Amino acid sequence: MAKIVYYSQTGQTRKFVEKISHTEKIEISPNHFEIEMSESFILVMPSYETNVHPIVIDTAADFLETADNISYCKGLFGGGNRNFAELFCITAKTLSKEYDLPMLHAFEFQGSPLDVKKLEEELLNIEHNN
Numbered sequence: 001m002a003k004i005v006y007y008s009q010t011g012q013t014r015k016f017v018e019k020i021s022h023t024e025k026i027e028i029s030p031n032h033f034e035i036e037m038s039e040s041f042i043l044v045m046p047s048y049e050t051n052v053h054p055i056v057i058d059t060a061a062d063f064l065e066t067a068d069n070i071s072y073c074k075g076l077f078g079g080g081n082r083n084f085a086e087l088f089c090i091t092a093k094t095l096s097k098e099y100d101l102p103m104l105h106a107f108e109f110q111g112s113p114l115d116v117k118k119l120e121e122e123l124l125n126i127e128h129n130n
């Protein structure tokens with residue numbers, strides 16, 4: 001099964017990914033991003049308006065630029081809050097553009113059952129296409 005790599009500043013994204021069973025979840029943080037991936041994964045990123053939290057986007061960028069990680073990244077799930085309007089899921093959208101990775105889905109906070117289903121489906125898609 002493809003893996004999940006995620007960042008979580010206040011725990012919402014961690015709660016979201018913990019709803020998925022049968023796959024490994026790897027948390028990255030500013031002190032823990034030099035992880036070499038050797039299998040496909042989806043990157044799940046909460047959003048922090050870039051001028052508020054450049055550290056979040058830099059951590060993801062440093063992780064993606066570690067070893068061959070970009071080639072194993074099959075896309076992004078963006079967490080956020082729709083009250084941020086045009087900035088909804090800005091972090092994942094920015095990474096998707098910068099690294100030319102598919103933006104697979106956007107969700108709020110710790111995700112609804114439909115968001116969980118979507119992540120399960122995308123993990124299975126990767127498995128079948130590998």
Ligand SMILES: Cc1cc2nc3c(=O)[nH]c(=O)nc-3n(C[C@H](O)[C@H](O)[C@H](O)COP(=O)(O)O)c2cc1C
Binds near residue numbers: 009010012046050
């Ligand atoms: C300081 C701050 C800035 C945020 N900026 C955005 C934003 O620009 N866009 C967005 O969609 N959500 C934004 N959010 C909402 C978070 O992305 C959302 O609460 C997310 O679930 C947090 O995930 P985490 O608990 O895993 O860190 C912001 C939240 C905070 C506290």
